[in-house]
Amino acid sequence: MLIGFSEAETFLRNCRDAVIITHINPDGDCIGAGFAMREILSSLGVRSKVVCHDEFPTRFDFITKGNNCTEEFEPQTIIAVDIADEKLMGKYQEIYGGKVQLCIDHHISNKQYAQMTLLRDDAAAACQVIYDLAEYMGVKLTKQCAVCIYTGISTDSGCFRYSCTTPRTHEIAAELMRCFDIDFAHINRNMFEVKSRGRMLLESRVVSLMECCLDEKLTIIAVTQEMMKEMNVCADELEGFAPLTIQLETSEVGILIREREPGLYKCSFRSANDVNVSEICRTLGGGGHAKAAGCTVSGELEDVKHRLIEAVERSLGK
Amino acid sequence: MLIGFSEAETFLRNCRDAVIITHINPDGDCIGAGFAMREILSSLGVRSKVVCHDEFPTRFDFITKGNNCTEEFEPQTIIAVDIADEKLMGKYQEIYGGKVQLCIDHHISNKQYAQMTLLRDDAAAACQVIYDLAEYMGVKLTKQCAVCIYTGISTDSGCFRYSCTTPRTHEIAAELMRCFDIDFAHINRNMFEVKSRGRMLLESRVVSLMECCLDEKLTIIAVTQEMMKEMNVCADELEGFAPLTIQLETSEVGILIREREPGLYKCSFRSANDVNVSEICRTLGGGGHAKAAGCTVSGELEDVKHRLIEAVERSLGK
Numbered sequence: 001m002l003i004g005f006s007e008a009e010t011f012l013r014n015c016r017d018a019v020i021i022t023h024i025n026p027d028g029d030c031i032g033a034g035f036a037m038r039e040i041l042s043s044l045g046v047r048s049k050v051v052c053h054d055e056f057p058t059r060f061d062f063i064t065k066g067n068n069c070t071e072e073f074e075p076q077t078i079i080a081v082d083i084a085d086e087k088l089m090g091k092y093q094e095i096y097g098g099k100v101q102l103c104i105d106h107h108i109s110n111k112q113y114a115q116m117t118l119l120r121d122d123a124a125a126a127c128q129v130i131y132d133l134a135e136y137m138g139v140k141l142t143k144q145c146a147v148c149i150y151t152g153i154s155t156d157s158g159c160f161r162y163s164c165t166t167p168r169t170h171e172i173a174a175e176l177m178r179c180f181d182i183d184f185a186h187i188n189r190n191m192f193e194v195k196s197r198g199r200m201l202l203e204s205r206v207v208s209l210m211e212c213c214l215d216e217k218l219t220i221i222a223v224t225q226e227m228m229k230e231m232n233v234c235a236d237e238l239e240g241f242a243p244l245t246i247q248l249e250t251s252e253v254g255i256l257i258r259e260r261e262p263g264l265y266k267c268s269f270r271s272a273n274d275v276n277v278s279e280i281c282r283t284l285g286g287g288g289h290a291k292a293a294g295c296t297v298s299g300e301l302e303d304v305k306h307r308l309i310e311a312v313e314r315s316l317g318k
Numbered sequence: 319m320l321i322g323f324s325e326a327e328t329f330l331r332n333c334r335d336a337v338i339i340t341h342i343n344p345d346g347d348c349i350g351a352g353f354a355m356r357e358i359l360s361s362l363g364v365r366s367k368v369v370c371h372d373e374f375p376t377r378f379d380f381i382t383k384g385n386n387c388t389e390e391f392e393p394q395t396i397i398a399v400d401i402a403d404e405k406l407m408g409k410y411q412e413i414y415g416g417k418v419q420l421c422i423d424h425h426i427s428n429k430q431y432a433q434m435t436l437l438r439d440d441a442a443a444a445c446q447v448i449y450d451l452a453e454y455m456g457v458k459l460t461k462q463c464a465v466c467i468y469t470g471i472s473t474d475s476g477c478f479r480y481s482c483t484t485p486r487t488h489e490i491a492a493e494l495m496r497c498f499d500i501d502f503a504h505i506n507r508n509m510f511e512v513k514s515r516g517r518m519l520l521e522s523r524v525v526s527l528m529e530c531c532l533d534e535k536l537t538i539i540a541v542t543q544e545m546m547k548e549m550n551v552c553a554d555e556l557e558g559f560a561p562l563t564i565q566l567e568t569s570e571v572g573i574l575i576r577e578r579e580p581g582l583y584k585c586s587f588r589s590a591n592d593v594n595v596s597e598i599c600r601t602l603g604g605g606g607h608a609k610a611a612g613c614t615v616s617g618e619l620e621d622v623k624h625r626l627i628e629a630v631e632r633s634l635g636k
Contacts, residue, residue, distance in 0.1 A: 159477050161503065161507075163502075163503035169492075170488040170492035170495070171488070173478070173485075173488045174485040174488035174489045175485070178485040185480055185481035188479040188480075194566075195567065197534075197568075200528075203525070204521075207519065243511065247511050247512060247518060248513065248518060250515075272507070273504075
């Protein structure tokens, strides 16, 4: 059932001992939303714990470290944040599948698996929904909560760059910065700029090998297991790699091919302008959004590339 | 003389036939400020023309193209925007040096060379000052003016990322987006992401050659004339290169060395955290801000590097 702020407030004010589930491959928005929610519940006197299938990446230590519940308790309340589909709960699907009472989300694709879903698909981030909810409830934010919300909003909007950014996104940033001494420049540097040496060298290598075809409208960048091993880069350091494929001024479509295992490739598509890459990915058994979509293709790398190029060519030719 | 909005308004409402000067190596903020000012003057019935020592880069066509005055007229009013020092007017210093009546700026280093200076050093961009001035004056913005102001604010704040961003910066972005259908995602993509193939390959090359020293706290990237020729990249495409030097997670200081001519190197310093690179550059005959400064050093490249490393080492050792 879709609900509004009023029902969410009633639920939160009357709950106890909550588990807050974040999605697999956690990003700044789900981590920020999870820990912001925990701060809000604390101020309501509700004990809660944030959980995730994966470990939280160390670059989010300023949000997560020392800020989670260390007590053991049997959850009475199940909350999911920024999770459009139960499958994205990973191992927690087994435990909490079908039992989520409240889901707070901003994905238009939300499957409404929860008993109550607070969905604002015009919000740039789940953290934007949580800010508006806290304001509606009259909950006084802590500085740590403000840091969580700023981080979620900034990361999911590409630092206010992407089209999901709204006037309200900027207003919330303004209010958070006005009320709290948030070191936003430091946060943004760590979220968007800082890289390991291996990641920098891997980027350098794949760009030097990038392939442009279809009148330079398609750029393909491939990352093999061998490259990652050579540069000492692990899979979770590849975040933010896909947008590289549409930096080239002539690019309409960019594809990042990542070798998962020999003969199996995860392909992330990006659209620079009007091409709907979700449609292209659907023809390859995948899906996603108009500007960012993906699919998994098996075969030899050169053969995989050939099939991807053909699929893009068909779409551009329309 | 430093002035406030009231004096600036009186001046603008009573001026005629204005030339609006922007600085050499024009960026999004001075171009945005110049053309926003022209829009505002138009709405006051004042003829004006934006001038610049250099040609406006083509990526700003959406602001400049077809939007400047084509009539010849003898300027009666001399306005400078985003220019801290008359030297930055380039060839226009000869014509208008000592004659600027109104300067609108946000640089704390402004030399107050104009008869009247409207200076807001807490603003992220000259465009932020112009927005506040227009609001004060009750001038109704055109959409084109909004696009100019958004572009200036976004580019000078690194898309709301840098520490110069204020709550007011976000508020103005929110107001502009709420009132006008600005294609901000497209603007930001073109300002921050799109690169020529040569620029991408040059970046890839210099990163693969980057040198880390002083316990990986200093990163040096060097761009030679030979590299630029090989990659077919011109000097104005090097904008945004310097921040690359502090992407490495261990970096405290980054230096981009650009060969101007054989034996002459322009060195751009960046500080990731607390090191004051302006002080380091002063010891080398240059200057700038705490987090971004520069100097020019002559000699053989390896010798230049050696002197830079020594200067940074002295500073880190303090």
